Amino acid sequence: MEKNKNEFKYLRIAEVIERQILNNTLRAGDKIPSLRTLCREYGVSQNTALNAYYYLEGKMLIEARPQSGYYVSFSNARIPSIPKKTNPSTIANHGDSELLVSKVYGNLGENGHLALSLGTPANELLPIAKLNKALIQATRDLKGSGVASDKVEGNERLRRQIARWAFAMESHLTHEDIITTSGCLNALSYCMMAVAEKGDTVAMESPVSFGMLQLAEALGIKVLELPTHPQNGVDLNAFEDALKSKQVKASLLISNFSNPLGSCMADKNKETAVILSEKYNKPLIENDINGDVYFGKYRPKSCKTFDKTGIVLWCGSISKTLAPGYRVGWVAPGKFKEKVLRLKLFLTIASTSVTQEVIANFLETGRYENHLRKLRATLHGNMLKYSQIIGKYFPERTMASRPQGGFVIWVELPVKIDTMEVYEKTSRREISYAPGRIFSLQNQYNNCLRLNYGLQWNNKLEYRLIELGNLFKNT
The missing domain is CATH 3.40.640.10 (Type I PLP-dependent aspartate aminotransferase-like (Major domain))
Structure with a gap:
């Protein structure tokens, strides 16, 4: 019971600061209250205050600077615009997407292959x-x-x-x-x-x-x-x-x-x-x-x-x-x-x-529910990280959805980029994403893709996302 009470305290503090960052009240570069101030204002222990800041760091919302304190690292300016409403044909279709889907998912499970194309959490995020x-x-x-x-x-x-x-x-x-x-x-x-x-x-x-x-x-x-x-x-x-x-x-x-x-x-x-x-x-x-x-x-x-x-x-x-x-x-x-x-x-x-x-x-x-609470926090943090990388490293005029739950984010690139064609290049580099074309029976969404943010965040994943963005830039 005491553990749950302390957990609630640090999450409550973290959520207040998170809202201020996401609504742009606190902007990139702003210094946030010191641990001592946080302890005094909320009446919590230093350990609880640290857990709140570790939680925010995990979402890449803040960063620690030696001998200086904690600062906002998240910037709304880097978040891409949301795509417009889709406009499919009004004619009902039969179709055959099996060939396209097989092409994308045929090489999954290979060692070293980064499966950004899936829509499920990585094993590391599950209570196996x-x-x-x-x-x-x-x-x-x-x-x-x-x-x-x-x-x-x-x-x-x-x-x-x-x-x-x-x-x-x-x-x-x-x-x-x-x-x-x-x-x-x-x-x-x-x-x-x-x-x-x-x-x-x-x-x-x-x-x-x-x-x-x-x-x-x-x-x-x-x-x-x-x-x-x-x-x-x-x-x-x-x-x-x-x-x-x-x-x-x-x-x-x-x-x-x-x-x-x-x-x-x-x-x-x-x-x-x-x-x-x-x-x-x-x-x-x-x-x-x-x-x-x-x-x-x-x-x-x-x-x-x-x-x-x-x-x-x-x-x-x-x-x-x-x-x-x-x-x-x-x-x-x-x-x-x-x-x-x-x-x-x-x-x-x-x-x-x-x-x-x-x-x-x-x-x-x-x-x-205990598992879901941790999973939601991890996925939300991953989604924010993906959004910032897409805004910073993908081609200009790239747009992306802003999901408030789930595991996937939809990315719309400039019209000239065909994500099915680029998939051949990324596959050779052991990066797999889901081209937009497989999500329709019509010939549309060719410049779109779906990415899975239900992976374990680490330096390798960050590097490969940046690599993917640069590949699209150079197409």
Whole structure:
């Protein structure tokens, strides 16, 4: 208890100074209060004050100068402008992005290769030792040591914990509303099959995760790409126009910290999206896999929060936040529960019982929240560092999104630069990023790329980011 109290104190102090730096009250070069002053003003120990400054140093917001004190090192002047709203074609498309995706991801896993193209945290940021310990415990606790199949709905303990966790977004789910799945993509595939058939059209944001595009391709479903703003998410006027169309059967939105833009829909926009979905009776599949990785004080709400009729199929997972290889996900499919349950029974039968038990334990004991608290701080710091390097070392007129959560940042380079062509050069230097072209079924975003800031920050990573920026400059 005392440890948590002290932790809260240093974070509270750090957040006050962080806000002053980010809103430009404190500017680059300004001296901040000494440790002695901080201790006196806040009534804390020198150790607590030091922890606050170490936290800010870790985000590259301040720097220590020998015999002089601490100074602001972060500059808003170095932060690139935010890209404008996208403008995709209004024609629904079938497409084939498999060749492009394979080209980018075919060499991942090679030793020394810097995987800036991924959208998951590095192993160094995950509590692997604690997961291993919990895995051993799960085999002891479960009937048959976890060998026996679980019920189709999934591990009841896990479903109860997911429902409890959902209260953070002001949702009123119960464990009976939830079905566990093998990761979020598996949940999305059940949802897509439940609400659309081959030849149908589903409306999505543009750009959108290539996993969503490949899923649609595999099911023979067309994708209508919608204009999307890097900060606020999908354009609601375009969204309504899509739902009016007889051609569109459903929509799929990444409401919180979308991939690849990092956008987050305002709560009122989420509510409007649900109201429109109900009005036109078009199911809304919600991918909320990044909702727990927020940089503000509170978890943003989901579209499911505003769902009163069961029109929203809410999907989530810990694949991006805790244990990618465990493939533990879930869906609250609303009024489509029976369809989704039948699909799971036919295609999977049951989810892996041992890994579900581990995640249930992490949620129940509070270890997941403790891990998330550290992860959020690390990712926020990394995002700020990436933004400064992009602003300083990438070509002039480069723009970048400013995500308030998640793992990825979207970069828009001058139009003359083709990021797929440059990828050949960077790949030879063992640097992998995700070219913008793979996030659309249309011929667009050729001058864009997505970068993963969920890596362990070190001098090597900083150097390689600067190297990447210089490669684009010299193109």
